[in-house]
Amino acid sequence: MTIVTHVLATTLGVKLFHLHGRSVVLAYLFGVAVDIDHFIKLPYFLRSVGLRNKRGYYWRSSLQEPVALLWIIPLSIFLGTVVPVAFFIVHLAMDYAVRYEKMPWYPYSAVVTRGWLTRIPDAVKEGVLLVVLICSNVFLVWTRR
């Protein structure tokens, strides 16, 4: 999913659960900023593809795969909050609705999946989710004025 959709989903969660201070930072860190691995992959993309806009490049890393729960759950226990796990799972759920290849348990397993709802075009899923998230955010802001 695009960064805008992740930001909207995280913002909705932050508002819905009345998060404050450190919890807001953790929510955006695990709901949005885990996408930082795209920057780590950027040099490899430029080296192999160049400046062309080529779809399908493997931008993902274990930073935003279910395997990351192995370290995010202990971190959540250490911090005494479910915010990292909860927002990360939302991030995952959204990413797994897009059809590109994913390796959920790499490097422990070489299983490759394309996620769920694979018969519905990605653009439709992303579009519907985007509209729902925008409307929900606006609704929340409106009702809490």
Next chain:
Amino acid sequence: MFERLPRLDAAVDRAAGPVTRFLHRRLGITADQVTWASFGVTIVAAAVIARGHLYAGLALMAVGQALDHFDGAIARESGSASLAGARLDTAVDRLSEAAIFFGMVAAGLVSLKLALLAFTAILLLTSVSERSRLDPGCKRFVLYLGPWVAYPILFEVIFAVNLIAYVIGLLIVDIHFQRRMDALGGDLETVASRAAESEAEERQPLPAPRSA
């Protein structure tokens, strides 16, 4: 002991050479025997710490860690160094840490939750360190700082350092895999599954030669 620092490892090997040769050539002691002896001493150290004798326990732990060096040195000296031996050494190291951590919990030096979290982080790091070649070595050594720094803080340090190293290790392994995918090229929509297949093929052991 210093697998990630080969020069330091070689220097320690040279310094401990006479003892290593004595243990192996004169007494006929094998690397595996030293590994288990080191574990035995560490278990005693954990029990001593659990009984409230911290300094005596730390001294015994140091003896255990010194012995832990000699197993690798004897393996190299005797030419019996192997992946299986290295894995046994790693497994015994983790068991030793579990024992020492449990001893410290029993002595009331640290909470069970913090000790379990620190140990989990160490286990996670161990699970990828062979492939990532990243291990900062922040485990039992940190515990010697106990007389000066509170143990809960030291356990938090062990947890944080090992968890961060684990995340970085995962990314290092991912980058290796990305290089494999980039080298394969072709259809980007299927490159991950093709790279996973080629990696699995490489990891498969070669078939045993057939006898006539």
